[in-house]
Amino acid sequence: MESYWNRKTFCLVTGASRGIGRCIAQEFAKKVGPGSVFLLLARSLSGLESCREEILRHRNSDIFVSVAGVDLAQPNGAEYQVLIKSAMEQGGRTMAEFDHVMIVQNAASLGIMSGLQVAEMDDLKEIQTYYAFNLDSFIILNSSFLKVFPESSTQCRSVVHISSDGALEPFKTWGLYCAAKAARDMLLKSLALESGVHALNWAPGCVNTDIYEEAVKYTADPDLARFFEESRKAGKVLSCEQTVTKLMKVLASKQFIKGEHVGYHEIPDVSNLWN
Numbered sequence: 001m002e003s004y005w006n007r008k009t010f011c012l013v014t015g016a017s018r019g020i021g022r023c024i025a026q027e028f029a030k031k032v033g034p035g036s037v038f039l040l041l042a043r044s045l046s047g048l049e050s051c052r053e054e055i056l057r058h059r060n061s062d063i064f065v066s067v068a069g070v071d072l073a074q075p076n077g078a079e080y081q082v083l084i085k086s087a088m089e090q091g092g093r094t095m096a097e098f099d100h101v102m103i104v105q106n107a108a109s110l111g112i113m114s115g116l117q118v119a120e121m122d123d124l125k126e127i128q129t130y131y132a133f134n135l136d137s138f139i140i141l142n143s144s145f146l147k148v149f150p151e152s153s154t155q156c157r158s159v160v161h162i163s164s165d166g167a168l169e170p171f172k173t174w175g176l177y178c179a180a181k182a183a184r185d186m187l188l189k190s191l192a193l194e195s196g197v198h199a200l201n202w203a204p205g206c207v208n209t210d211i212y213e214e215a216v217k218y219t220a221d222p223d224l225a226r227f228f229e230e231s232r233k234a235g236k237v238l239s240c241e242q243t244v245t246k247l248m249k250v251l252a253s254k255q256f257i258k259g260e261h262v263g264y265h266e267i268p269d270v271s272n273l274w275n
């Protein structure tokens with residue numbers, strides 16, 4: 001079986017300015033082959049620049065890292081295709097050179113600030129704004145990426161979605177978030193069924209990032225808010241490195257490529273998932 005890592009890879013990561021996305025960019029960059037190209041997207045250019053610097057500290061410039069400050073709440077397929085093509089051009093590579101192309105759809109927001117239950121949701125603009133970022137841009141970015149890299153007999157294509165337990169299980173006052181994650185999961189399952197794309201929905205567990213902080217502060221349901229606070233106090237919240245290391249092992253195993261939803265806690269802490 002051909003190795004998942006160590007190949008000349010084009011890798012796009014959304015939300016790479018901080019948190020899990022930043023860690024994904026940094027850790028994946030250590031595992032890909034020379035000549036690889038990374039494209040990192042988020043709104044904060046300074047966050048992306050510092051992620052790039054960190055990547056290049058480990059790679060002696062044998063990979064190219066392009067960054068672009070993009071607000072994914074304003075989906076634009078034409079712009080996404082230009083960004084992908086120009087990252088390749090700036091890196092001096094052509095599409096056909098890559099053995100593996102992958103997109104990591106990591107960026108998302110909670111949409112829990114209003115603290116609403118589903119029966120109270122009546123602000124159309126707020127709903128549309130939430131889904132423009134958390135669903136529409138997910139769809140448009142995927143299709144833009146797959147248009148730039150159409151099916152080929154020599155190139156593996158992967159789509160990784162950083163999902164959530166909320167895709168499978170409802171959380172009170174988190175209706176918009178859970179629905180977006182469930183829809184994103186299903187889109188990847190459909191994609192995997194329709195094409196030869198390797199697709200994985202990865203639920204990272206509770207991870208110590210800004211989103212987790214928001215969950216603790218702003219979750220309106222008191223039981224859920226208490227759960228987040230107590231998990232943190234009990235030391236049950238993971239580091240980004242913990243979840244990303246396990247994600248990489250799951251990807252290397254290539255056991256989960258048909259759009260499966262796989263959670264951090266379902267995978268044992270073993271080393272034999274590497275190939």
Ligand SMILES: NC(=O)c1ccc[n+]([C@@H]2O[C@H](COP(=O)([O-])OP(=O)(O)OC[C@H]3O[C@@H](n4cnc5c(N)ncnc54)[C@H](OP(=O)(O)O)[C@@H]3O)[C@@H](O)[C@H]2O)c1
Nearest residue numbers: 015017018019020042043044072107108206207209210211
């Ligand atoms: N942390 C957890 O416990 C946990 C649990 C389950 C699932 N997840 C999922 O893991 C993923 C990463 O979350 P995280 O915990 O790493 O959160 P985070 O630290 O808040 O990072 C979110 C990332 O998304 C980017 N982003 C936010 N709004 C954006 C926009 N409009 N356009 C472009 N980029 C935008 C942010 O960058 P800018 O602000 O620079 O744009 C940032 O890089 C999310 O999909 C989240 O749902 C996290």
